[in-house]
Amino acid sequence: MGLFSGTFFGHLADKVGSKPIYCLSLLIQGICCIGYLFGGNIGIFIACLIGSIIFEKGASAARGAMMVEIVSREERVKFRALTRVIVNGAACIGAALGSIVLILNAESVFLIAILFNGLTFVATSFIFKCMSIKGKKPVEQIILTNDSISQNTSVLTALSDKRFLIITLLNSVLALHSSIINIAIPIWISQYSQLPIWLVSAVILINTIGVILFQVKVGENVKSIRDATKVAQKAGFLLAITCIFIGMSNTVPIWAGIIMILLAGISQLFGELYQAVSGWTFSFELAPEDAYGKYQGIFNAGKDASLLVSPLIFTSLVLPAGLLGWGALTILFILTALCTDRLVYSNKLLKG
Structure with missing residues (x-):
């Protein structure tokens, strides 16, 4: 399911813009993560798991499209490399914090960690929503101003x-x-x-x-x-x-x-x-x-x-x-x- 959802969300990003799709994907990922707090119900757990996977792929596709909108062609790969370095560094910090949670080994600590992780997605979604990111023209406008076949992909x-x-x-x-x-x-x-x-x-x-x-x-x-x-x-x-x-x-x-x-x-x-x-x-x-x-x-x-x-x-x-x-x-x-x-x-x- 996750394999195919990225293409669908990428299509939406091309239609309505990458920023709203990215913000929505982050928000729903956060909600799904917080939903794990109610994971004692197997139905809620499965729904949150599926939602997390689908919207993670959606965020990835929208993020790639957003890079194209805000970064010049010459700098895109370098910018993507920089984001990977930041993500790896953040992953190291996350692993260290996760190890502390495991060492403390208390239910309340696990619940707080899950809640905190979910809130980071929600907060990031809100931050991006408030940022001024220049979006691309609507596809219809592009078609009217350019006869290239690639413009109606x-x-x-x-x-x-x-x-x-x-x-x-x-x-x-x-x-x-x-x-x-x-x-x-x-x-x-x-x-x-x-x-x-x-x-x-x-x-x-x-x-x-x-x-x-x-x-x-x-x-x-x-x-x-x-x-x-x-x-x-x-x-x-x-x-x-x-x-x-x-x-x-x-x-x-x-x-x-x-x-x-x-x-x-x-x-x-x-x-x-x-x-x-x-x-x-x-x-x-x-x-x-x-x-x-x-x-x-x-x-x-x-x-x-x-x-x-x-x-x-x-x-x-x-x-x-x-x-x-x-x-x-x-x-x-x-x-x-x-x-x-x-x-x-x-x-x-x-x-x-």
């Missing part, structure tokens, strides 16, 4: 954009890396090797600090589809190297395995940074001016699908197969990297 038209769908698919393959740090490496170290468990924390720390330090730097150097294609290829090759390091780590002495896992953490970090930047650039640059919301929704749906299936791929296929599984994933990342340039600039896709 429907959801079906967006879904028939072969080039964009192919890029979304390629980005989704590269986005499989999302489960390497949080799922694959912890399980690999604890169940498939003799490596020390502290390596899990070390790799997560490398990733967290690395994103904060380098994401903006990587993002400010990507200005065009050509740049995005190059960094997407780099991402594929770096993620392939990551898989090689991890797969080989339990075939060598422990000291060498430790080094390989740390190197895997570093290569995965930069593969992640490059993949994120290339994805943002493609999603912004390939979308028609009047359809950023729709295209953001479709692109986010591809990424969300990758997040959904990647844990299953690693736990059911890659990890049980050991070195063979990591080798297969290596080949997949390499093929994706090699295909990116050819598919992005395919004359057939450009025409179709």
Whole structure:
């Protein structure tokens, strides 16, 4: 349900403006979060859960469209990189506060934490509502002043954009890396090797600090589809190297395995940074001016699908197969990297 709701909300953002859709999505997320206080009723709990998922995707699509409205084309990727750094930093603070809640382990504290979290969504919605954000022209006005076919882009038209769908698919393959740090490496170290468990924390720390330090730097150097294609290829090759390091780590002495896992953490970090930047650039640059919301929704749906299936791929296929599984994933990342340039600039896709 969440996979498809982003496209719908993106369509609404294109029709009525991104700001009202974003504010509404935040408000309902806050209400749903506060609704968990009444989670003893299974019906209320399920309704709040579904609402949170749907409107989270809606907020994501509207947020992407809003960036297009308030940030110049040259600065969009850099701005998106900066927001990711801020989000990661906030997530670290949230994790620390959450750990305090767990340590206190009292019902009243849990209830206060849930209420506080819900109120942050409501407050953010109110803040954005009060902000002066220049919106885009209504679609009808754009159509009257511009005869370009791209100015009347429907959801079906967006879904028939072969080039964009192919890029979304390629980005989704590269986005499989999302489960390497949080799922694959912890399980690999604890169940498939003799490596020390502290390596899990070390790799997560490398990733967290690395994103904060380098994401903006990587993002400010990507200005065009050509740049995005190059960094997407780099991402594929770096993620392939990551898989090689991890797969080989339990075939060598422990000291060498430790080094390989740390190197895997570093290569995965930069593969992640490059993949994120290339994805943002493609999603912004390939979308028609009047359809950023729709295209953001479709692109986010591809990424969300990758997040959904990647844990299953690693736990059911890659990890049980050991070195063979990591080798297969290596080949997949390499093929994706090699295909990116050819598919992005395919004359057939450009025409179709």
